[in-house]
Amino acid sequence: xxxxxxxxxxxxxxxxxxxxxxxxxxxxxxxxxxxxxxxxxxxxxxxxxxxxxxxxxxxxxxxxxxxxxxxxxxxxxxxxxxxxxxxxxxxxxxxxxxxxxxxxxxxxxxxxxxxxxxxxxxxxxxxxxxxxxxxxxxxxxxxxxxxxxxxxxxxxxxxxxxxxxxxxxxxxxxxxxxxxxxxxxxxxxxxxxxxxxxxxxxxxxxxxxxxxxxxxxxxxxxxxxxxxxxxxxxxxxxxxxxxxxxxxxxxxxxxxxxxxxx
Numbered sequence: 001x002x003x004x005x006x007x008x009x010x011x012x013x014x015x016x017x018x019x020x021x022x023x024x025x026x027x028x029x030x031x032x033x034x035x036x037x038x039x040x041x042x043x044x045x046x047x048x049x050x051x052x053x054x055x056x057x058x059x060x061x062x063x064x065x066x067x068x069x070x071x072x073x074x075x076x077x078x079x080x081x082x083x084x085x086x087x088x089x090x091x092x093x094x095x096x097x098x099x100x101x102x103x104x105x106x107x108x109x110x111x112x113x114x115x116x117x118x119x120x121x122x123x124x125x126x127x128x129x130x131x132x133x134x135x136x137x138x139x140x141x142x143x144x145x146x147x148x149x150x151x152x153x154x155x156x157x158x159x160x161x162x163x164x165x166x167x168x169x170x171x172x173x174x175x176x177x178x179x180x181x182x183x184x185x186x187x188x189x190x191x192x193x194x195x196x197x198x199x200x201x202x203x204x205x206x207x208x209x210x211x212x213x214x215x216x217x218x219x220x221x222x223x224x225x226x227x228x229x230x231x232x233x234x235x236x237x238x239x240x241x242x243x244x245x246x247x248x249x250x251x252x253x254x255x256x257x258x259x260x261x262x
Contacts, residue, residue, distance in 0.1 A: 001054030001152070003045040004113045005078065006101055006131065007038040009062050009069035010121040018228055034069040037116025039076075039185035040178040044146055045114050046077035047183065052152060055079045057108070061089055061100050067201070074196035075188030081201045088206040091218030093225075094122070098130035100216050103209055105135060112155065113175040117142055125177070132175035140168050141177040 011030040034042075045056045058073040060066050061084040070081040082104060089100055105113070113135075115128035125141070132139035144165065145158035155174050158165050188196070206213055214220060238255070242248040256262045 001048060001052050001112065002057070002108075002110045003048060003054060004057050004059060004105060004108065004110045005038070005041050005045050005073065006113065006115050006127070007042065007058055007060050007069055007073055008035045008116075008119045008121075009033070009060065009066040010035045010119055032065065032068065034072040035116055035119045035121075037118055037120070037178065037180070038069075038073075039116070040180065040182045041114040041116045041176075042073045042076050042078060043183045043185040044176070044178050045112075046186075048112070048146075048148070049077070049079075052148060054111075057082065057110075059101065059104065060084065061092070061097060063090075070201065071193075071196045072188065074199050074201075075192040076186055077192065078199070080199055083201065083203045084205075084209065085203060086205040086207075087217075088213050089217050091221060092216065093221035093223045094124050094126040095130055095222060096216055096218075096220040098127045098134055099220065100209070100211070101127070102131055102134035103211050104204060105131075111172045113137075113173070115175065115177045117177040117179045128175060128177040135173075135175070137173045137175055138170040139175045139177070140170060142179045143176050144179055144181045146176065146178075146182065 009032045012033040042056075042058065048054070049056050056078045057080050058070055058078040059082040060070055062069070064085055066085065067083055070083060074081055084100060084104060092100065113131065115131070117128070118125035129139055129141060140155070140157045140159055142160040143157045144160055147156050148154070149156065154169055154171055155176070156167065156169050157176060158167055160179060206216065240248050240251050240255075242251060253262065
């Protein structure tokens with residue numbers, strides 16, 4: 001089984017900081033990590049390889065430093081990596097990103113693509129579905145449980161919905177987006193980290209990809225981010241302190257009555 005896992009390097013931030021002049025995220029001086037949801041995708045791919053055999057290819061589109069995310073995924077157990085990196089790719093929105101990834105993946109053999117459900121810096125959850133549409137394959141999003149049929153030709157997935165979950169079956173090739181709860185990503189050990197540096201890593205620029213530069217990067221992006229801002233901080237709540245539960249309940253009812261909630 002040949003599995004491709006698209007990943008992204010994202011800033012590791014406990015609190016988002018915004019440039020007040022440009023309205024964009026401040027990334028300078030902020031350490032970068034492999035997108036946490038992509039770790040679930042990598043782990044899922046490795047588990048499928050361990051159970052059914054095959055090869056796991058990690059792919060990313062990003063600046064030169066994004067290679068660190070590839071090495072993390074390779075250290076976890078990926079077999080090879082592809083790094084799409086070129087100034088021409090910069091400024092891409094979700095569509096241009098998916099388009100660029102699709103042009104590379106169309107040149108490859110694959111049975112399954114597993115993406116993280118979303119990147120924590122953009123939270124759009126769009127690249128996976130757009131990639132499936134561009135490749136013309138089925139997609140199952142927000143997957144929390146995954147298994148293969150006995151003949152290895154069909155995937156069975158439990159996907160989260162607002163009402164609970166659905167059990168969906170699809171023939172290969174298929175694209176999956178992984179959510180938290182699908183698995184527990186493994187931590188790379190020393191041996192894995194050492195082996196990662198020796199695994200095949202192909203670097204692909206815009207010329208090697210062979211696409212019209214008007215269709216990639218900023219030029220190929222039909223959408224643009226006008227402003228980024230953090231949500232307003234919630235004010236602190238109140239704390240009812242009473243040893244007697246009945247007295248606490250009384251104070252709560254009185255408080256809600258004053259607020260017109262009851």
